[in-house]
Amino acid sequence: MIGLKRGLVKGARISALGVHVPERVLTNDDIAQFLDTSDEWITTRTGIRERRIARVDEAASDLAVAAAERCLAASDIEACDLDLVIVTTISPDHLMPATASIVADRLGARRAGAFDVQAGCTGFVYGLAIATAFVAASIYEHVLVLGAEVLSKMVDWEDRGTCVLFGDGAGAVLVQPTDNGSIFSFDLGNDGSGAQYLSVPAGGSRLPATYATVRDHDHAMHMVGSEVFKFATRTVTESCEKVLDDAGLTVEDVDLFVPHQANIRIIESAARRLGFTDGQVFSNLDRYGNTSCASIPLCLHEASENGRLKKGDMLLMAGFGAGLTWGSCLTKWEL
Ligand code: ACO
Numbered sequence: 001m002i003g004l005k006r007g008l009v010k011g012a013r014i015s016a017l018g019v020h021v022p023e024r025v026l027t028n029d030d031i032a033q034f035l036d037t038s039d040e041w042i043t044t045r046t047g048i049r050e051r052r053i054a055r056v057d058e059a060a061s062d063l064a065v066a067a068a069e070r071c072l073a074a075s076d077i078e079a080c081d082l083d084l085v086i087v088t089t090i091s092p093d094h095l096m097p098a099t100a101s102i103v104a105d106r107l108g109a110r111r112a113g114a115f116d117v118q119a120g121c122t123g124f125v126y127g128l129a130i131a132t133a134f135v136a137a138s139i140y141e142h143v144l145v146l147g148a149e150v151l152s153k154m155v156d157w158e159d160r161g162t163c164v165l166f167g168d169g170a171g172a173v174l175v176q177p178t179d180n181g182s183i184f185s186f187d188l189g190n191d192g193s194g195a196q197y198l199s200v201p202a203g204g205s206r207l208p209a210t211y212a213t214v215r216d217h218d219h220a221m222h223m224v225g226s227e228v229f230k231f232a233t234r235t236v237t238e239s240c241e242k243v244l245d246d247a248g249l250t251v252e253d254v255d256l257f258v259p260h261q262a263n264i265r266i267i268e269s270a271a272r273r274l275g276f277t278d279g280q281v282f283s284n285l286d287r288y289g290n291t292s293c294a295s296i297p298l299c300l301h302e303a304s305e306n307g308r309l310k311k312g313d314m315l316l317m318a319g320f321g322a323g324l325t326w327g328s329c330l331t332k333w334e335l
Pocket of ligand 1: 036037038041042045046120121122160161162164198223224225226228229232262263266290292320321322
């Protein structure tokens with residue numbers, strides 16, 4: 001059964017994982033050197049202590065290729081076997097062509113289709129749902145899903161309300177068929193009436209680039225943080241309840257909850273409303289900030305490396321972001 005909006009999908013699994021983050025670390029104290037802010041404010045309001053920042057010559061595809069190569073090295077296939085490459089991002093290399101086209105070419109995925117998914121920070125969950133549907137429907141066997149972001153180039157470094165929140169990074173997962181009935185339960189949602197709360201106003205067909213749009217920093221991310229905060233805590237809770245319900249499970253059945261890493265207060269509030277204990281919730285926000293579409297795969301990698309996520313564990317992932325969009329996915333971890 002394949003539920004496009006919401007429901008259970010059988011027959012697909014995450015079979016490999018790879019991540020990459022830039023070397024440069026930017027701490028809160030570093031930011032306080034050039035902006036009216038402090039480590040104390042950022043840490044207490046967000047939980048973020050530092051983030052990774054890409055080099056001047058690095059774009060989303062560069063981080064994506066590095067993550068994809070690690071993912072493929074951990075898999076049983078080569079790039080030329082890939083059927084589909086999906087890049088989820090809000091900081092693509094260009095408006096056109098898709099970053100996925102560049103990534104697939106650099107990987108040598110010659111027979112793969114390639115496209116980007118833009119669903120704000122929920123992109124990774126949307127991409128995973130698309131990959132799962134293709135694999136479960138037996139249309140494709142090897143689908144690579146990437147979350148890749150260079151948000152340091154999308155924020156206004158004079159706007160202390162946004163620039164302190166974001167960081168750069170990439171993660172890749174391979175989705176392949178499985179015979180042993182692995183279950184994905186998805187819930188995808190959208191409320192476009194909140195589009196204005198999180199946007200890059202200029203550079204598209206609504207407000208093409210002009211001298212004035214550049215002068216006014218309208219090519220950078222604009223955010224009404226308090227509205228996003230309220231929306232996030234509500235939708236993450238409701239969406240997670242839906243996927244658990246669809247699978248006939250409860251929070252007690254979940255071994256690890258990996259929410260999108262935007263703000264520790266959002267994570268704690270959603271976890272509390274859902275009834276999770278601290279031991280069930282994973283966060284690495286303190287070291288990476290909000291890496292948008294890369295945040296969930298970065299967590300999965302770290303949790304798997306340090307033993308918090310083990311083969312056979314029941315994993316719940318939840319994203320939210322620009323759109324406003326949200327999405328959840330429940331799956332058995334099989335790595
Ligand atoms: N340093 C110091 N002071 C600051 C900073 C800063 N970096 N940023 C804002 N302030 C000030 C404000 O100017 C304000 O001052 P004032 O009272 O004198 O006007 C005060 O701090 C409080 O500002 P608020 O915006 O009310 O602070 P809040 O507690 O709401 O925290 C935050 C702001 C962290 C942005 C919070 O609203 C939040 O995390 N929202 C969710 C954002 C989010 O999740 N975005 C990502 C979504 S995913 C995607 O698709 C990209």
